[in-house]
Amino acid sequence: MARLLKGVVIAAAFSSLAACASLGGGREASLRPPVVTDPAPIVSGTMRPYQIRGRWYRPAEQPNYDEVGLASWYGAQHNGRPTSTGERFDMNALTAAHKTLPLPSLVEVTNRANGRRVILRVNDRGPFVDSRIIDLSRAAAEELGLLSQGVGEVRVRYVGRAPRTGGGTPMRRAEAAAPSRPTPYVQPATPTAPVISEASAYWVQAGAFSDRRAAIRIADRLGDQASVQDIRRDGQPLFRVIVGPWPDANAAEQARQAVIARGFGDALLISGG
Incomplete structure (x- = not known):
């Protein structure tokens, strides 16, 4: 196999996530919102009906949203860009995008697979993909345990209006038995290609691109287990x-x-076989 051009992206440190949470303190915050x-104040321009790909969305105050x-x-790929509220998107803050809830507002999001729960500041519109109800920042995905898998089933409950700044708060983490001899992850100085020649190994190819930078951006979007592989087809890179x-x-x-x-x-x- 050709040498991988992109190594594993290391998830942001938990301490930096705590620093982004403006309310509630540390990771063992109260179970109360x-x-x-x-x-x-709600940004009035974000409450007008709007149309995306032929479909209309009508934002409204939804106190019973669940x-x-x-x-x-x-x-x-979106870090630093303006959100619908005019705030700058910070991938390391606990924020989210929603199609119709007031902006800004607070929601409680629970990962139904592991029970992790977090309060997020909703400051953007999206995601405009069928079956998805919320788009998380990288920090929020990491807090909920969704970073590597990319997509997961969640419960979203409207909490109420957001403070003028911040509002993201870790609320509960799933209980897990600690290993008797934990082995810390050590990043290699030079990333090496995983061995995929064994018949038991499987990969997912998201796509193949002629532009290396575009491929790297997509790998970043797909998370920690994504990488870019340099191959040739018909003599072309x-x-x-x-x-x-x-x-x-x-x-x-x-x-x-x-x-x-x-x-x-x-x-x-x-298949690696």
Whole structure:
């Protein structure tokens, strides 16, 4: 296999996430939502009906909003860009995008797979993909345990108006037994290509691109297990974005479906055998 051009992206440190949370303190914050005594005004321009890809969305105050659906996340490719409220998107802050809730507001998001729960500041519109109900910042995805898989089922509950700044708060983490001899992850000085020549190894190919920079941006979007592979087709350089590996076809197929849900409908399974 050709040498990978992109190494594993290391997730942001938990301490930096805590620094981004303006209310509630540390990771063992109260199970109660934060009390907002000086709410930010709703940005009036974000409450007008709008149309995306032929579909109309009608934002409204929804005090009883409580919905289950898929969450995705967005990171470096949007970092620093203005959100719908005019705030700058910070991928390391606990924020989110929603199609119709007031901006800015607070929501409680629960990962239904592991029970992790977090309060997020909603300051942007999206995601405009069928079946997805909320788009998370990178920090929010990491807090909920969704960073590597990209898409997961969540419950979203409207909490209320957001403070003038901040509002993101870790609320609860899933309980897990600590290993007797934990082995810390050590990043290699020079990233090395995983071995995929064994028949038991599977990868997902999200796509192949002639532009290396475009391939790297897509790999960043897909998370920690994505990398870029330099190959040649008909004598021309090509940059393939792959995600994995997984030890069996069932796990790889689940990952492929997650990649498809992120907008890569031509994602393929690749066997190392």
